[in-house]
Structures are given as C-alpha cells and as structure tokens.
Amino acid sequence: MVRLMKGNEAVVAGALYAGCDAFFGYPITPASEIAHAAAEWLPAVGRVFIQAECETASINMVYGAGAAGKLAMTATSGPGMSLMQEGLSYMAGTGIPGVVVNIQRAGPALGNVYTEQADYNQAVKGGGHGSYHAMVLAPASVQELCDGTMRAFALAFQYRTPVIVLSDAAQGQMTESMRLPVVEHDRPAGVAAWAVQGTAASRGNLHTSIFLDVDVLEGINRDLQRKYAAMQVEAAAEEYRIDDAEVVFLAYGTSSRIARTAVDQLRATGVRAGLFRPLTLFPFPREALCRLADRKLVVVEMSCGQFREDVIGQFAAGIRKVPEVQLVHRMGGVLVSVDAVAEAARKLV
Amino acid sequence: MSTKRTVGMFESFDRSGRATRSSHYCAGCGHGILHKLITEALVELGLQDRTVVVSPIGCAVFGYYYWDVGNIGAAHGRAPAVATAVSRTIPQAVVVAYQGDGDLAAIGFNCAVQAANRGERMVTFMVNNCTYGMTGGQMSPTSLLGQRTLTSPQGREAATEGHPLRVAELFNQLQAPVYIARCSVADTKRIFQTKQIVRKALELQRDGKGYAYVEVLSPCPTAMGLDALASARFTAEQMEQVFPLGVIRDHSTQAVPLPPPAPACSVPDFFARYRDRDFPAPVEDATYTERRMIVAGSGGQGILVLGLCLIEAGALAQRFVTWYPTYGPEQRGGFASCALVIGGRTIGSPHVEHPDILVCLTRPMLERFLPLVKPGGVVFCDTMILGPDAPSRPDVRIVAVPATELAAANGSSRAANTVMLTALLHTRVTGLPEEAILHARDATLRKKPSLIALNRHVFDAGLAWCRQNLP
Numbered sequence: 005m006v007r008l009m010k011g012n013e014a015v016v017a018g019a020l021y022a023g024c025d026a027f028f029g030y031p032i033t034p035a036s037e038i039a040h041a042a043a044e045w046l047p048a049v050g051r052v053f054i055q056a057e058c059e060t061a062s063i064n065m066v067y068g069a070g071a072a073g074k075l076a077m078t079a080t081s082g083p084g085m086s087l088m089q090e091g092l093s094y095m096a097g098t099g100i101p102g103v104v105v106n107i108q109r110a111g112p113a114l115g116n117v118y119t120e121q122a123d124y125n126q127a128v129k130g131g132g133h134g135s136y137h138a139m140v141l142a143p144a145s146v147q148e149l150c151d152g153t154m155r156a157f158a159l160a161f162q163y164r165t166p167v168i169v170l171s172d173a174a175q176g177q178m179t180e181s182m183r184l185p186v187v188e189h190d191r192p193a194g195v196a197a198w199a200v201q202g203t204a205a206s207r208g209n210l211h212t213s214i215f216l217d218v219d220v221l222e223g224i225n226r227d228l229q230r231k232y233a234a235m236q237v238e239a240a241a242e243e244y245r246i247d248d249a250e251v252v253f254l255a256y257g258t259s260s261r262i263a264r265t266a267v268d269q270l271r272a273t274g275v276r277a278g279l280f281r282p283l284t285l286f287p288f289p290r291e292a293l294c295r296l297a298d299r300k301l302v303v304v305e306m307s308c309g310q311f312r313e314d315v316i317g318q319f320a321a322g323i324r325k326v327p328e329v330q331l332v333h334r335m336g337g338v339l340v341s342v343d344a345v346a347e348a349a350r351k352l353v
Numbered sequence: 354m355s356t357k358r359t360v361g362m363f364e365s366f367d368r369s370g371r372a373t374r375s376s377h378y379c380a381g382c383g384h385g386i387l388h389k390l391i392t393e394a395l396v397e398l399g400l401q402d403r404t405v406v407v408s409p410i411g412c413a414v415f416g417y418y419y420w421d422v423g424n425i426g427a428a429h430g431r432a433p434a435v436a437t438a439v440s441r442t443i444p445q446a447v448v449v450a451y452q453g454d455g456d457l458a459a460i461g462f463n464c465a466v467q468a469a470n471r472g473e474r475m476v477t478f479m480v481n482n483c484t485y486g487m488t489g490g491q492m493s494p495t496s497l498l499g500q501r502t503l504t505s506p507q508g509r510e511a512a513t514e515g516h517p518l519r520v521a522e523l524f525n526q527l528q529a530p531v532y533i534a535r536c537s538v539a540d541t542k543r544i545f546q547t548k549q550i551v552r553k554a555l556e557l558q559r560d561g562k563g564y565a566y567v568e569v570l571s572p573c574p575t576a577m578g579l580d581a582l583a584s585a586r587f588t589a590e591q592m593e594q595v596f597p598l599g600v601i602r603d604h605s606t607q608a609v610p611l612p613p614p615a616p617a618c619s620v621p622d623f624f625a626r627y628r629d630r631d632f633p634a635p636v637e638d639a640t641y642t643e644r645r646m647i648v649a650g651s652g653g654q655g656i657l658v659l660g661l662c663l664i665e666a667g668a669l670a671q672r673f674v675t676w677y678p679t680y681g682p683e684q685r686g687g688f689a690s691c692a693l694v695i696g697g698r699t700i701g702s703p704h705v706e707h708p709d710i711l712v713c714l715t716r717p718m719l720e721r722f723l724p725l726v727k728p729g730g731v732v733f734c735d736t737m738i739l740g741p742d743a744p745s746r747p748d749v750r751i752v753a754v755p756a757t758e759l760a761a762a763n764g765s766s767r768a769a770n771t772v773m774l775t776a777l778l779h780t781r782v783t784g785l786p787e788e789a790i791l792h793a794r795d796a797t798l799r800k801k802p803s804l805i806a807l808n809r810h811v812f813d814a815g816l817a818w819c820r821q822n823l824p
C-alpha cells in the first residue's frame with residue numbers, strides 16, 4: 005500500500021508495524037503531529053498512549069515500559085530532547101531499550117521551529133552524563149521515517165539500548181508518498197530473561213544502575229564500550245554517483261537531499277560530483293568514509309560544523325590522516341541552498 | 354533492620370555484594386520496618402509474583418537488596434512516571450512506587466501529583482523523614498519549621514524557606530485518588546496501624562481499583578543527629594503536629610476496576626480502513642521533467658490544499674512527490690505557502706528555491722516569490738493583485754486569472770484555489786493527466802464531502818473561463 009503521509013505521521017505508522025506497545029509524549033512544534041497520530045492510532049489497535057506532564061516524564065515512562073520488556077517510544081524536538089538526557093543516560097546505563105524521535109528544530113534555547121541539525125553532538129556523543137551512546141539513525145524522507153522508526157525498535161531490543169531517530173522539522177512537516185510495511189514485526193526475542201513484568205518468571209529480574217563498587221562499575225563501563233564496538237556492524241551509508249566523483253558531498257538527513265540535487269545539477273554541467281550519506285550516525289560508517297580520503301570533500305550541514313568535526317575525527321581514527329574537508333552550512337532555521345552547495349564544489353574543480 | 358527473616362524478603366542480602374543478613378540502613382531507621390510491612394502484606398495477599406516495585410533515589414535506592422519481587426530503579430523523582438508506564442502496559446501487575454520526601458515532594462513533585470491526578474493503578478509509599486537522608490541531611494520540603502539541617506543551619510524559616518509541604522492534604526484536593534492515608538513507624542502501636550493501612554492500599558492494587566497514596570512518618574536518626582530513641586520521639590511528637598496521622602480518604606467501596614479494553618483491530622487492518630487513500634507506486638520516468646512549484650497566499654485561501662491536490666494528482670500519475678508547507682508562527686501570522694516537487698525519479702531537495710511554477714493569490718506573496726522564479730518559469734496570479742504598480746519580470750510568463758472573482762460569482766469566494774487548479778490544468782504546465790487532476794480535486798475534499806458538488810461547479814466555471822481567455 006502506498007500512501008501520502010506527513011513525515012510525523014510516518015513515524016507512528018512505522019512504530020505500529022514494529023509492534024510499539026506504548027507512546028508517551030508531550031506537545032512541541034514541529035513534532036506534535038507525532039503525538040496527534042499516536043493518540044488516535046495506538047488506542048485503535050489496542051496500544052497505550054499517554055500525554056505525559058513533561059518530557060522528563062515521557063522519557064522515564066519509556067524507561068519504565070522498556071524495563072517491562074515493552075516496545076515504547078517518545079518523540080520531541082530540541083528543548084524536549086535536552087530534558088530527556090538524564091533519562092537516556094539511565095536507559096543506556098541500565099540496558100533499557102526504547103526509541104526517541106527527534107524532529108530537530110533550530111536552537112540554542114527556544115530558538116525557532118524551523119529546520120536545523122544542531123542536536124548532532126547531543127545525539128551522537130551521548131548527550132547525558134557518563135560514557136554512553138545511543139544508537140542514532142538518520143532518515144531523510146517520509147519513507148525512511150517510517151522504516152527507520154520500525155528498525156529502531158528492532159535495534160533497541162537487539163542491543164538493549166536507546167535508539168534515537170535523528171530527523172528534523174523539514175522531514176516531519178513534509179508529505180511524500182510512502183510504502184506501508186507489509187507485515188508487523190515479530191515481538192523481540194529473549195525479553196523474558198531480563199524484563200520486569202510482574203510475573204512469577206520475572207520475579208528475580210532487576211534493573212538498577214547504582215554500583216558503589218568502583219571495580220564493578222568500571223566493568224560495566226567496559227561492557228558498554230564493548231557493546232558499542234559490536235554495534236559497528238550496523239553502520240551504514242548510501243552512496244550516490246560516487247564512483248568517478250571528483251568532489252564528494254558528505255551530508256546526512258535533509259542536508260543530504262539538498263546535496264543530492266546539487267550533485268545532479270553539477271553533473272548536468274559536467275562537474276563530476278557525488279554524495280556520501282551516513283544512514284547511521286552512531287555507529288558511524290567510518291570504513292566507507294575513509295575510502296573517500298583522496299576526493300575533494302565538502303560537508304553540507306545545518307549546524308555550526310558539528311558533523312564536519314565528527315567526519316574529521318572519523319578520518320583521524322580510521323586512517324590517521326585527515327584530508328581537507330570544506331564546509332557549507334546554515335544555522336538558525338535556514339535551509340542550505342542548492343546554489344551554495346554547487347558553488348562550493350565548482351570552486352574546488 | 355533486624356536479622357530475622359521476613360517472608361517475601363531475601364534470606365541473605367547478597368545483592369548488596371556481601372552475603373549478609375543485616376541491612377544497609379542505619380540503626381533506628383524507619384525504612385526497614387516499612388519494607389517488612391510491605392513485603393508481609395504482599396505475601397499475605399499472594400501478590401509477590403504480580404508485584405513490581407519501583408525504587409527511588411535516596412536511602413531506599415537499595416530496596417532491591419531485600420524485596421523478593423520484580424524491581425526497577427528510577428531516576429530521582431521519576432518513580433511515578435516509571436510506575437505509570439509499567440501499570441499501563443502490564444495491566445495485571447501490582448505496581449508500587451516507593452519514594453522519599455525529597456524524591457517525591459521536591460524534584461519529583463510534578464510527576465507524583467500528575468500520576469495521582471490521572472488515577473494510575475498504583476500505590477505510592479512516601480517515606481517522610483523531614484530530610485534528605487542519603488546525601489547527609491539537607492532540608493527537604495517536609496522539614497519542620499526551625500529544623501536545623503545542613504542547608505538550613507539556622508533552622509528552617511517560613512519567610513524564606515516556606516512551610517512544610519503536606520503532600521497527603523494536597524493530594525486530597527484531587528478527584529482521582531481512591532485512598533489517601535498517613536501513618537507512622539515511630540513505635541509499635543503506630544506500626545500496627547501502618548500495617549493495616551499498607552495492607553489496605555495493596556488490596557486496592559490487587560483489585561485494580563486505582564491510585565493509593567500512603568505517607569509514612571519515619572525516623573532518620575542519622576540525619577536528625579539524634580539517637581534512635583530520640584529520633585522516634587521526634588517523629589511521633591513533633592512531626593505529627595504538622596503531619597497528623599489517619600486515613601484521609603477511602604473511596605475503596607465506590608471505586609471500580611477499569612473495564613477490559615475494547616477489542617482492537619490489527620495494524621494492517623487499521624490501515625486498510627483507508628483504502629481510498631491507496632496510490633500506485635511511483636515509477637522512474639526519465640521523460641518527465643521535474644516540476645518545482647510554490648503555491649502562496651494567505652490563510653483561508655486553500656493554499657495548502659491546492660498543493661496537496663497537486664501532489665495527490667502526481668501520486669496518482671505515479672510520479673515522485675514532495676509537499677512542504679509553511680507551519681508554526683509564520684502560518685498564524687496569516688501567510689500560507691507550500692513548496693512542492695513532482696518528478697520522474699527520487700526527489701532531492703524538498704525545498705524549492707527557484708520555482709518553475711508559482712501560484713500566487715496575494716500581493717505580498719507575489720513580491721516575495723516573483724524574484725525567485727526560474728527564468729522561463731510560469732506565474733499564475735489572481736488578477737486582483739495585479740495593477741500598474743505590481744512587480745513584474747520580462748523573463749517569466751505571467752498568467753492572470755480572476756480566481757477570487759470567479760469563485761465568488763459561482764458560490765464560494767474561498768474556492769479561488771480551485772479556479773487556479775483549472776488554469777494549471779488548462780495550460781498543461783504540470784504535465785499531469787487530466788483524470789488524475791480531476792480525481793485529486795474531489796479526493797482532497799474527502800473530509801468535507803458536502804463541498805464536492807460546489808467545488809466542481811466552481812471548477813467547471815473556471816475551466817470555461819480558461820478555455821475562452823487563455824491560449
């Protein structure tokens with residue numbers, strides 16, 4: 005079934021097909037339509053919707069339902085995401101699965117409700133206290149918001165980790181045609197072993213994150229880092245017209261779509277341009293990126309250069325050599341223009 | 354806590370990391386007594402296998418050393434949110450949120466009062482010892498006036514630190530709670546009363562009857578800087594002057610368990626309800642030139658609907674489509690515009706910087722967007738916004754249509770967008786087949802079917818005008 009759907013609604017469609025048991029949310033532009041759809045659709049199929057009293061409550065409800073082995077999610081934008089950081093640290097530290105969709109708006113502070121990608125570091129580097137990461141997926145279309153949310157649940161339970169779907173206002177507000185998933189996912193396996201469900205079988209199960217013994221806590225930290233290393237197999241990227249490309253744009257999410265249009269325009273005028281687009285931001289598709297070290301590279305993003313900094317770090321970690329990486333960016337809710345992106349490439353060839 | 358084994362608690366508290374039978378609580382602490390009362394009641398009521406305890410941050414953070422039931426540790430103040438989620442997603446569970454006065458009445462007060470106000474099926478036990486025990490004895494919202502703590506070294510002052518917060522009495526202002534009580538573990542007589550109250554609150558949970566709040570006055574000799582006896586006396590005498598004991602509310606006989614949820618449909622069946630919104634899958638078509646368009650005007654002119662109608666026609670014609678509206682405060686300011694792209698392959702940027710086609714119903718929007726139109730592009734405007742001083746460009750084709758006038762003359766001044774649709778159809782600028790446009794014209798009114806006939810009438814009048822007046 006192909007439907008025309010708003011990105012924010014596609015999130016809920018993906019969640020339902022994933023088997024999402026509960027949505028906990030609090031209104032915030034430009035993410036509110038996710039809660040609107042969840043409030044209507046989840047009860048219709050016998051699932052739970054609660055409008056929480058604040059984002060702190062939302063994320064702790066996700067934590068509670070996740071601790072019970074249920075598929076739970078929330079969705080928000082910048083300021084709400086900031087309020088959720090403590091809860092995300094608890095989820096990561098305790099090994100509680102759950103999904104958080106961030107329809108990024110422009111910051112800092114109240115900022116405005118238009119598109120930015122400035123929550124990159126917050127999402128990818130941990131964001132809360134302690135040495136942890138959430139897994140971060142980077143959709144760029146309505147279809148990918150649906151599919152990404154669905155996949156986020158599977159990953160969250162496979163790794164017992166919070167997964168952030170790092171979207172933005174443009175994706176949330178746009179309407180595109182989208183294939184609905186064909187079947188509902190099976191419920192995640194192995195949950196009974198750890199979930200606290202108020203049953204005889206789960207009576208001995210426990211979720212806590214306080215470890216006064218420093219050696220024990222160091223061990224838990226080491227386990228977490230091993231888990232993050234194991235996640236590397238999930239790293240993925242999409243490459244577009246990259247084989248013979250002299251200039252390669254590096255971009256994720258909505259910026260990658262702008263760069264894609266620039267690639268086509270450049271190719272039409274004889275400039276060999278291509279696009280490298282991470283589909284996962286944590287883990288980062290480092291190996292694939294490092295294969296591009298000999299190209300002319302231009303990062304396109306809607307933040308101060310947070311993504312570029314990470315790209316540079318990935319090169320340094322991957323091949324101990326950092327090529328020159330140009331930056332085309334806008335901030336404050338202004339979309340990068342195709343013209344500016346194409347111009348940056350022309351200057352390089 | 355004594356070393357005598359309580360049924361429902363672990364025999365040896367191995368979870369503390371040591372095989373021990375003594376608890377981590379200080380001598381004379383009230384927590385251990387309440388732990389016992391809760392577990393005894395759970396066992397007596399046969400609830401051990403149904404129970405999930407959500408433990409707080411505070412001295413009871415290690416409650417899981419003792420309780421032989423499912424346990425989830427919550428962030429500071431968030432036990433009610435965690436408990437809410439467990440209770441809603443596992444309806445048969447008996448859910449206990451165990452909190453202290455700092456955890457509940459300070460950092461987590463909103464979560465606590467909101468869960469109580471929603472009437473969640475759970476019991477909250479708030480251990481009130483007038484202080485933050487775990488962090489060494491700071492002032493809490495329930496500290497008594499004049500009470501010296503690490504953060505009220507001169508004694509709590511009403512003028513600057515407020516009065517002790519009486520949570521039970523505050524919760525008694527809410528409609529939803531079924532049971533509200535305050536009790537104490539300061540001495541044997543009081544412990545006996547507390548036992549009854551704890552049991553009652555858990556019975557209500559067993560029967561799924563709703564929210565119960567039980568506040569338990571409890572000695573904390575360590576933070577109070579008193580010996581066990583003096584601390585118990587303080588709890589019984591001084592605290593009770595501010596926090597009187599008793600059952601404050603008992604609606605247990607009126608309360609009814611939630612009815613079982615209505616039968617729900619499957620997810621695929623749910624989406625199949627909207628079969629009329631199915632579209633064929635888009636197909637790659639290199640012969641179709643991508644159209645990038647902007648439709649602009651003001652709120653109430655059907656700007657966004659016209660855009661949606663066009664992408665719906667595009668989707669029907671198996672094109673790739675994207676529609677991106679203005680939203681947020683800009684929309685409330687009276688402006689309305691949307692960008693849309695219809696193409697023969699995957700669409701890159703959803704943002705239309707330089708439209709091939711601009712449809713404009715107000716002058717300010719024409720002034721804003723005309724300069725952006727691609728050379729060779731087409732601009733459709735309402736005749737009434739043009740005039741001798743209207744902006745113009747020699748390198749774009751401007752098509753003037755008396756859209757508002759025609760719409761009004763045919764019964765709906767709000768259907769100027771429909772007249773514009775006829776101009777788009779007549780001039781064939783979108784490259785979309787007529788059937789798709791006609792179908793989309795009606796389909797975008799699927800939520801207001803009563804308007805379809807009128808809209809068709811306006812459409813016919815518009816098309817007739819276009820045939821007569823446009824090349």
Ligand code: SF4
Nearest residue numbers: 379382412486573575
């Ligand atoms: S500090 Fe107070 S509340 Fe904490 S264990 Fe000691 S007596 Fe009990």
